[in-house]
Amino acid sequence: MSTRSEVEVAVARERTKRKRFRLLTNRDLGVLVFMLGLPALIHVFFVWVPALLSILLSFSRWDGIGGVEAIEWIGLTNYEQVATIYPPFWPAVVHNLIWLGFFILIATPFGMFLAVQLDKEMKGSKFYQNALYVPVVLSLALVGFIWQLIYSPEQGLINNVLGRTDPENLIDWLGNPSINLWMILIAASWRHVGYIMILYLAGLKSVDPALKEAAAIDGATSRQTFFHVVFPVLKPINIVILVITIIESLRAFDIVYVTNKGTNGLELLSVAVTNNIIGEASRIGFGSALAVILLIVSLGIIIPYLWRTFRADEVAA
Amino acid sequence: MTHPEEPLDTSGTQISRRNLLKGVAAGAGVLAAPALLAACGDDDEAATTTAAAASGGDTEAPMASGTVSVGSNASDPLTKDAYAAMFARFEEKNPDVTLAINTVDHNTFQEQINTYLQGRPDDAFTWFAGYRMQFFADKGLSTSINDVWDTIGANYASSFKQASTGLDGNQYFVPFITYPWALFYRKSFFADNGYTIPTTIDELKTLSEGMMADGFVPIAFGDKDGWPAMGTFDYLNMRVNGYQYHVDLMAHREKWNDDRTKQVFATWAELLPYHQPGALGRTWQDAAQTVANKEAGMYLLGMFVGEQFQEVSQEARDDLDFFAFPEINPDHGQDSVDAPIDGFMISKAPENIDGAKELLKFIGTGEAQKFYTDANSNWLATANDADTSGYDALQNKGAELIASASNIAQFLDRDTRPDFASTVVLPSIQTFLNNPEDINGLTDSMEEQAVAIFTE
Structure with a gap:
């Protein structure tokens, strides 16, 4: 009955406003408001309200004890101190960028390369696929613990294999600030490569084989087929992979934190935020300023990219 | 944020997590418990209290009763059992008091202390002496317990009372257990190679040269977690500039780029x-192993290093000995020792203050402390009446070292603002270890940051 009355109402409306079509019934509208509105509300409440409060707190000096009246407003002092007298800050920025560069230029392409190889259905590809995917199910913190066993100076695997455990010749993989970031990046990539591989493999499986056959008939080499046919077809997957890579690079934290709390060559913005905010007698204002900088860096990388991508899509459509 | 007494290790993660969850569950129970008890048991308990007071007469009034909640960071199984035995003994002695213990993972407890104390904390909680106690006392998050000290005061050396006193001159803390920092070595290793104990820095250098000539690493060193090297800084500072300078520097009444501070780094250089090279990639556990395996000669660490020797073998643990950090400046000799104290405090608005104070009086007795020192032979009791008959040789020597010291420091990250220790001193010392040449640049940077943090 209700459907009928709704139809009648709709018809009546249409008569009064001849030009306006209504594609949604009231019920649809209700469902839409519920399904979109509630998540939007939750998102605003749990993401944007705290983010805005962090921005507000970044102009203050507060040790987290006492109420709002205990907060002292000090303008841009925190930002000034971050940039001038806080030694971990600039290394942290550089390390975050190196992390991003390493993932985009080396780890992610390598994961895609492995996916392309596995897609060729060679012998034992299931085995390789599983072996490469196993690290992905481990948390990055656990990956950190595992690789510490490998890099440890006297007891570690690498130094023992190389026979460099004596004080005169040992290699301090995680303690030497000029190499430890790279060692951590290898450990992080060990997991990241498998992640990208499985995503890309799923994408490759969805490519219509007819495309590849057509390319082969036209005389394209497998290399040309990939770069000129398969890769462009996989554009949606490519975007997902790039965004995931950027996100993984910017939220890098746990592996560094379990290794040495993000000091001595492993400074990252995320760790600087944590070290200042978590714990006793926190420097809430100072840590918030660092968090805001991380937010700006993240938005600065993600927004232009997504904006360009979606605008290009609209133009194409 | 990892601290000497309970380093975070891989094997323990699982257990800690479980304990944490249990702690959370227990915490929820604790919050509800006092209210319930108060609601249903008020009359009965009032009656018992009156009866006890009437019949006993000689007991101190007001007699404690009801439930006391205790927040504990003693999360590893050994420690937890020792605490449980001690708490059980307290309940036995005070039949009217029930304890509700809320155990939280050690590191989590520390990291959440701010929110914990501002929320609904337990009546009594475990904490550390020194600046870290003073900070929360100063913020009004803890109750002064001078009357507890009227009872237990005679049972403590004055240095312990000093370590329990807030900036306002009141007492806020009851010491439970402690351990000294010193240079640890294996007796048989020194005997076999004919080494003698150094008492001055020059003798230490000569000994080290000798060990190097014999193909050993003189001083084991591991600073991957950042805090162990703070012990070296503490001792060098106290030996070069004395205890008072250490206290003043930690409170930032002295400057980090003062020539005296630079002298500490210069001596260290x-x-x-x-020192063992590659220290920044090595954990203290790994460094301790090299001493236990006789690859390195000595190691500056807290007495908890004994745990690692125990892991190697009982023989290695029995062979473990230590000597005090050698003299550098004759004005100060070897008069100061780093000996962090763990103990108990009372939160700002306890539901059962009489019960909590009764518990703290018990904590301040040798009887209570023996439960812990029996279970873990790398720790020492703090009360004078502690029964030390169960001590092993190392514990006896540790107790002597502390008793003979004129000044007891609490360790760098307990003697200064925790945020300054972890965000400035820790990375600065690591920078120094990487590049010992630029002492001026380093100390200037530390001073700039100290000014920024200490004005807060």
Whole structure:
């Protein structure tokens, strides 16, 4: 009955406003408001309200004890101190960028390369696929613990294999600030490569084989087929992979934190935020300023990219 | 944020997590418990209290009763059992008091202390002496317990009372257990190679040269977690400039780029060639193993290093000995020792203050402390009446070292603002270990940051 009355109402409306079509019934509208509105509300409440409060707190000096009246407003002092007298800050920025560069230029392409190889259905590809995917199910913190066993100076695997455990010749993989970031990046990539591989493999499986056959008939080499046919077809997957890579690079934290709390060559913005905010007698204002900088860096990388991508899509459509 | 007494290790993660969850569950129970008890048991308990007071007469009034909640960071199984035994003994002695213990993972407890104390904390909780106690006392998050000290005061050396006193001169803390920092070595290793114990820095250098000539690493060193090297800084500072300078520097009444502070780093730079290279990639556990395996000669650490020797073998643990950090400046000799104290405090608005104070009076007795020192032979009791008959040789020596010291420091990250220790001192010392040449630049940077943090 209700459907009928709704139809009648709709018809009546249409008569009064001849030009306006209504594609949604009231019920649809209700469902839409519920399904979109509630998540939007939750998102605003749990993401944007705290983010805005962090921005507000970044102009203050507060040790987290006492109420709002205990907060002292000090303008841009925190930002000034971050940039001038806080030694971990600039290394942290550089390390975050190196992390991003390493993932985009080396780890992610390598994961895609492995996916392309596995897609060729060679012998034992299931085995390789599983072996490469196993690290992905481990948390990055656990990956950190595992690789510490490998890099440890006297007891570690690498130094023992190389026979460099004596004080005169040992290699301090995680303690030497000029190499430890790279060692951590290898450990992080060990997991990241498998992640990208499985995503890309799923994408490759969805490519219509007819495309590849057509390319082969036209005389394209497998290399040309990939770069000129398969890769462009996989554009949606490519975007997902790039965004995931950027996100993984910017939220890098746990592996560094379990290794040495993000000091001595492993400074990252995320760790600087944590070290200042978590714990006793926190420097809430100072840590918030660092968090805001991380937010700006993240938005600065993600927004232009997504904006360009979606605008290009609209133009194409 | 990892601290000497309970380092975070891989094997323990699982257990800690479980304990944490249990702690959370227990915490929820604790919050509800006092209210319930108060609601249903008020009359009965009032009656018992009156009866006890009437019949006993000689007991101190007001007699404690009801439930006391205790927040504990003693999360590893050994420690937890020792605490449980001690709490059980308290309940036995005070039949009217029930304890509700809320155990939280050690590191989590520390990291959440701010929110914990501002939320609905337990009546009594475990904490550390020194600046870290003073900070929360100063913020009004803890109750002064001078009357507890009226009872237990005679049972403590004055240095312990000093370590329990807030900035306002009141007492806020009851010491439970402690351990000293010193240079640890294996007796048989020194005997076999004919080494003698150094008492001055020059003797230490000569000994180190000798060990290097014999193909050993003189001083084991591991600073991957950042805090162990703070012990070296503490001792060098107290030996070069004395205890008072240490206290003043930690409170930032002295400057980090003062020539006296630079002298500490300069002395350290002279000793660095004798330290195990690659320290920043090595955990203290790994460094301790090299001493236990006789690859390295000595190791500056807290007495908890004994745990690692125990892991190697009972023989290695029995062979473990230590000597005090050698003299550098004759004005100060070897008069100061780093000996962090763990103990108990009372939160700002306890539901059962009489019960909590009764518990703290018990904590301040040798009887209570023996439960812990029996279970873990790398720790020492703090009360004078502690029964030390169960001590092993190392514990006896540790107790002597502390008793003979004129000044007891609490360790760098307990003697200064925790945020300054972890965000400035820790990375600065690591920078120094990487590049011992630029002492001026380093100390200037530390001073700039100290000014920024200490004005807060």
